[in-house]
Amino acid sequence: MSKSLIIACCLLLSCLGVVAQAKFTISGTIRSKKTGETIIGATVHVAGQSIGTVSNEYGFYSLTLPEGTYTIEFSTVGLQPVQKQIVLTAPMTRDIALDDAAQSLKSVTITANARQRNLSTPQMGMEQLTTKEMKNVPVLLGEKDVLKTIQLLPGIKSAGDGNSGFYVRGGAADQNLILLDEAPVYNASHLFGFFSTFNSDAIKDLTVYKGGMPAQYGGRLSSVLDIKMNDGNNQDYNVSGGIGLISSKVNIEGPLQKDKSSFLVSARRTYVDLFLRLSNDSSIRNNTLYFYDLNAKLNYQLGKRDRLFASGYFGADNLVVGNNFGLKWGNGTGTLRWNHIFSSKMFSNTSLIFSNYDYKINVKSGANDVNIFSQIRDWNLKEELQYYVSQRHNLRIGFNTIYHTMRPGEITSSQLSNFNSSKLQQRYSWENAVYVSDVWKATDKLDLSYGARLTAFSILGAGDFFNIDKDGNILDTLHYKSGEFVKTYINLEPRLAVSYKLTGISSVKASYARNVQNLHLISNSTSSSPTDRWVANTNIIRPEISDQVSLGYYKNIAGNKYELTVETYYKTMQHQIDYRDGADVLNNDAIETQLLFGKGRAYGIEWLMKKKAGRFSGWVSYTLSKTERKIDGINEGKWYNARQDRTHDIAVVGMYQLNEKWSLSASWVYYTGDAVTFPSGKYMINNTVYYYYTERNGYRMPAYHRLDLGATKQLRKRGRYSSELSFSLYNAYGRENAYTITFRQNKDDMNKTEAVRTSLFRFVPSISYNFKF
Structure with missing residues (x-):
């Protein structure tokens, strides 16, 4: 050599x-x-x-x-x-x-340790709220509500006055995936939407994805609200709680074995029914109206590499009107999780998840005693591996499989032998998904997140399925045996996001995401109702599909004390669902005959300026947007406003630490009135007035605005014990916002039509006492 x-x-x-x-x-x-x-x-x-x-x-x-x-x-x-x-x-x-x-007032004033947006992360459309922010924002009746708080963020719109339902970037209320410890919650509201099912004392973390959601999430078009419960204190025992005007709550946590295991139990109950019993009017005194929540969690450190979690949520509402009517509805979820560390680079999470939502209606009339029952139940197995390949790559691989059982409605009677019970067909389906994603730090300035989710949704027998014509008439009926595959829909959902740092304090981002939704909420009411009906895909109802592109600019200002975010988006939607005129959706086995299908689009721009440090903090958000649908058979096949379309949406939130005893807060909201369908004219037959309607959602409710005020006083803080009083005033200047507008004929002149405006909340004060030891 x-x-x-x-x-x-x-x-x-x-x-x-x-x-x-x-x-x-x-x-x-x-x-x-x-x-x-x-x-x-x-x-x-x-x-x-x-x-x-x-x-x-x-x-x-x-x-x-x-x-x-x-x-x-x-x-x-x-x-x-x-x-x-x-x-x-x-x-x-x-x-x-x-x-x-350190918790002194001085340190709060000068601290630089505020939440800093990671400018390099490619994730777009993500918002996180701290427990402090959720605690201080004033809300209806002083009941801290995470769903009402997120409605103050850009791109997230309230479903109505005092309502916990919300719309995200042009999507309907059912297009939001709401997770509690990974379990889907199908009806996240109490008291017909005025309160959410989530007890803020039991919440550890809340994240909202409005667009470009990571590949591990799927099943909804518009957003993901991922809520995680507290694990429980494994160092010491703690008890906290509160007593308010309409509800009380208690939270207990502590170690089962110090450093290794802990428990958490959090309970809440309203007592509106107790106030009703104080009335001298028997028609009011004999009614019942309340809800309750129970959150529970256990976790155990099995060793250095293994940890086991078990968590559950149980909640229900109960409404009874005299002896003639009763309605009870509620959610139940359960999650069993196993964390395992295979190596310093590989982390595993395995989850078995249960979710159930049902409602029961009881109606008594004379000798009739009729019961109506409806339910949706899921069993879900999920496995995910996180592999930290290198400093520049973070890989996620996973799958989940869900078995859905839907009981749309069963009507029975326990007293009448000649009563013909009726039962809508139960529907069964099997939903599977595999996904992979990678976060790649390509350079010091350029970061990418890319991946895909592959879903297969199978409709299963037994049951009858239908073929219909364009007018909704049934052409023939197809019969399937138990377990037989009716149809399988397979869809690929690619995800891509890019972030580029312009400077050390600013960046631009862009993303594209496709989402697929296989479960659909059928409701023709203007607000959420516990009797709204969930349906799965059928041979006629196809998966809803959305494609969204987003572009954003992000900047941290004044040493990260301020944060500016501007995002714009354009979203197209396929196989959108709306109703035929005069549709009957509640007690109809062939519900497809009552529906129409088409496409949608939504676009807009969102601004958020947030102050994160100092005695005064808060944010200002503004959304300018448009949401439309185009469906053959509605509005002559032309584009029309979706029900959730609003042009302008503004929220201003401020929180001020006056001194070590007092903290003050306020929020002001304004938004364009919802799109609604009002009668365009009327005609009279045999002295009876009939209204006729032309354009779907062609009118607007009046604009909405409201000011809420809040204050908290620290009463005592000695050792482990502390207590405080919280005051709030909802709708502080008494704006009579329209909840509904109905039409009637003038009693004195039948040729005149009157618009009747109904408002719900004016000057609603509240006070609550909170403690912790």
Whole structure:
């Protein structure tokens, strides 16, 4: 071998040695030192470098670095950051406990440790709310409500006055996936939508995805609201609660075995029915109206690599009017989760999930005692692997399989032998999905997130399915046996998002996402109702599909004290559902005969300016948008306004720490009135007035605006015990916002038509007492 060849080989081996410099991974779990709760989204950052990561949904982090010595900072909002000197010469496990931050008024004024948007993350349309923000925003009757709070964010619109339902970027209310510890909640409201099912005391984290949602989420077109319950304190026992005008609640948590296991029980109940019994009017005194919630959770550290969680939610509403009518509805969810750390780079989460929603109606009239029952029930198995490939790649791979059972309606009588019971057909379906996604840090300025979700939705027998003509008439009936496959819909849902940092404080982002929805809510009321009917795909009802593109600009201002976000979007929707004129959807086995199908589009721009640090904090949001549908058989086949279309939507929220005893808050909202269908004329036959309608949703309700005020006073804070009084005034200037507008003939002149405006809430004060020890 020549001398020159030997020298070349030595140089090559030397270069390979440099290229193959040893890399090692540091990983672990980040927790709160005070409670032992794992911390979601904690930042792990290498000092002096633009290298870092964040903890996942279970507090796990993984960071791969070349061999060497590093100073790594672990931090999150509201807790003291921790710096660790690390000598990385082999794979290392390092669990981190973060302590509470100083709570003095002075430190709140000057702190720089405010939530900082990660400008480099490609995720768009995501909003997170802290428990402090949710606690301070004034709401109806002082009952802290996460669903009403998120309605103050851009792109998320209230479904009505005092209503917990919401619309996101032109989508209908059923196009929002609401998850509680991974379990879907099909009806997230109490008291006909005036309160949400979520007890804020039991909530650990809340994240909303309005567009470009990650591939692990699917099943809805418009948004995901991912709510995670507290795990429970594994260091010490705590009791907290509150007594308000219409409800009381209590929260108990503590360790089963310190550092290894904990429990949480949170309960809430209203007592409107107790006030009704104080009335001298027997028609009021004999009525019942209340709801209750119960959240429970257990978690156990099986070892260094394994952790087991079991959580559940149970809630119901009960309405009884005298002895003649009763309505009860409620949700039940259960989640069993197993976390396993395969290695410093691979994390696994396996979940078995149960969800149930049902309602029962009882009607008594003379000798008749009629009962109506409806239900939707899911069993869901989900598995996900997170593989931290390198410093630049974070891979997720998973699948989930769901078995749906729907009982649209059963009518029975327990007293009449000659009563003919009726039963709408039960529907069965099997929904499967696999997904993969990768977050790739291509350069110091360019980040990408890309992936796909493949879904297969199978309609199963037994049952009868129909073929219909364009006018909704049944042409023939198809019979299927139990377990027989009727039809399978397969859809690919690609996802792509890109982020480019312009400077150290600003970036631009773009994303594209396709979403598919296989379950649909059938409702023709203007507000949510517990008797709204869920239906799955059939041979006629096809999956709804949306394609959304988004573009955004993000900037942190004044040392991260302020945050500016501007996002614009355009969304097209296929196979949208609306009703034929005069449709009957509640007691109809062939519900397809009552429906029409077409397409939709939604587009808009959203602004959010947020102040995050200091004694005064809050945000201003503004949404300018348009939402339309085009369906053959409606509005002569022309584009028409969707029911949730609103041109303008504004929210102003402010929170001020007056001193160590008092904190003040206020919110003001304004939005364009909803699109509605009003009569365009009338005619009279045999002295009876009939209205006729032309354009669908061609009119507008009056514009809506409202001011809410709130104040909290710290009463006592001694040792572990603290208490406070919370005051709020809903609709502070008494605006009579229209809830409904109906039409009637003038009693004195039948040729005149009167519009009757109904308003719900004016000057609604509340007070509540909260405690913790």
